[in-house]
Amino acid sequence: MNDLHGWLYASECILPQAWAAKAVEDIVAKSVPRNASAGVTGALLFTGARFVQFLEGPGASVDTIRRGILADQRHDRIVTLQAGPRIERIFRQWSLAYAGPSLFVADRVDALLDAGLGDIAEMIMLLEEFVIEQAGKR
Numbered sequence: 001m002n003d004l005h006g007w008l009y010a011s012e013c014i015l016p017q018a019w020a021a022k023a024v025e026d027i028v029a030k031s032v033p034r035n036a037s038a039g040v041t042g043a044l045l046f047t048g049a050r051f052v053q054f055l056e057g058p059g060a061s062v063d064t065i066r067r068g069i070l071a072d073q074r075h076d077r078i079v080t081l082q083a084g085p086r087i088e089r090i091f092r093q094w095s096l097a098y099a100g101p102s103l104f105v106a107d108r109v110d111a112l113l114d115a116g117l118g119d120i121a122e123m124i125m126l127l128e129e130f131v132i133e134q135a136g137k138r
């Protein structure tokens with residue numbers, strides 16, 4: 001596919017802690033079929049406080065989904081870490097890989113984001129690592 005685009009961003013969850021985990025599960029449940037029908041794949045990481053999400057697919061599809069996400073009141077301080085053309089998909093088999101809140105990744109995500117706009121390659125690797133690790137447990 002030659003029109004492959006990606007979007008990597010970080011944001012802060014503004015849902016009350018008590019039901020954030022459940023609310024994020026609902027978001028993922030709705031996102032999976034929507035991403036699938038748009039030809040979009042990706043992964044979502046939730047630390048309990050922050051989101052890091054990577055989406056990839058046809059430019060127009062990524063754009064539509066991005067607009068919905070940017071307008072979503074359940075998070076704020078959305079920072080784009082990377083956006084643009086990509087050579088190949090990373091999360092080919094995942095409409096939206098997600099594995100629940102993880103305190104383990106929280107420290108690493110915070111460390112990356114606090115070090116300026118983070119090391120993008122490192123952040124994508126962290127997402128991949130997390131997805132692979134979770135997939136292995138199933």
Ligand SMILES: Cc1cc2nc3c(=O)[nH]c(=O)nc-3n(C[C@H](O)[C@H](O)[C@H](O)COP(=O)(O)O)c2cc1C
Pocket residue numbers: 027030031032034035044051053055065067068069070071072074075096
């Ligand atoms: C952290 C986060 C990640 C999201 N990821 C996706 C996604 O990958 N795909 C999607 O279609 N919606 C996603 N959403 C939901 C959209 O922001 C929004 O709910 C949707 O575009 C519009 O939904 P509606 O049709 O229910 O108004 C996400 C929301 C949040 C807060």
